[in-house]
Amino acid sequence: MKILQKTLLALATGTLLSVSAQAAINYTGQTYAGVKVGQYSPDDAKDDALSYGVYGGYKFTPNFGVEAEYLTTSDADAFDDSSEKSEYSADTYGVYATYDYTFPNTALYAKGRLGVAKNKIDVDYTDKFDSSENESFGYSDTGVAGGLGLGYNITPMASVEAMYNFYPTIDFDGGDDVDSNGITLGAHYKF
Template structure:
């Protein structure tokens, strides 16, 4: 009886340690990139953060917030941010390398300041994108991505992810 109990305790201990070595489906990340607007010349620096849940190896859901760009033209200053929710379809190419597609909904907020007056406007719509991710470890990955947050806007970014 004691021998069977010892074996059961050993198996339970091994399964707990095996579970501790794998990442959970929750992850967070941050990125930096470049935003291009059709009506503006030059690329603008962007940065953002996101959090997600990976349901399985082929599907995840993410929420994100990104500062798309800030521009000053004479006395006019415009600041554009993006809040989004997306579904990701994931194709594992290897254990470490994944290709993903993004389809979601986003709200782009434009805050403008002209001679001390502040004006803001929102535009909501579809968000789509494609990207690749490389997992260095079960917890840490790197990502390259292209997003289209509006019909006249493109964003390219590089970021890191951390699963906990």
């Protein structure tokens, strides 16, 4: 064989092995962990709360995986008038099945997830004229939760994602159901 043929054969073999290794890193049998920040929005609340938390998962195939998440929020006003005020904070814990679709010839992907989560809201009520009426209480519920979003692979080992999330409905004592949703921006590292 001539030197040029040997060089081309070596280059082609190296390229094929490199592509195979990158495909294995990018998709199957891969764990990831990250952080996210966003907005938590319960129905009929005066203000949305700042949410932040951690998430991680495992991809079984290029498209399917599992993911776990924990989010908590800052305190935010549920209502505030001249005589009384109410603040809330929330915690969510969830386990989801995920589906990713990578757009051809790009680093962009769409992600959907569906699973089970616990949604817990703590409320602090303050009477501005009679402090003996002040109280704190919490409600939680477990149910179906999920989300849809878009992600971008910055490198083969790091990605960012923007997602719309919906959480389980909470049944308050008065018979009122509170639905909550949120948007998050996350960044994760693949191992």
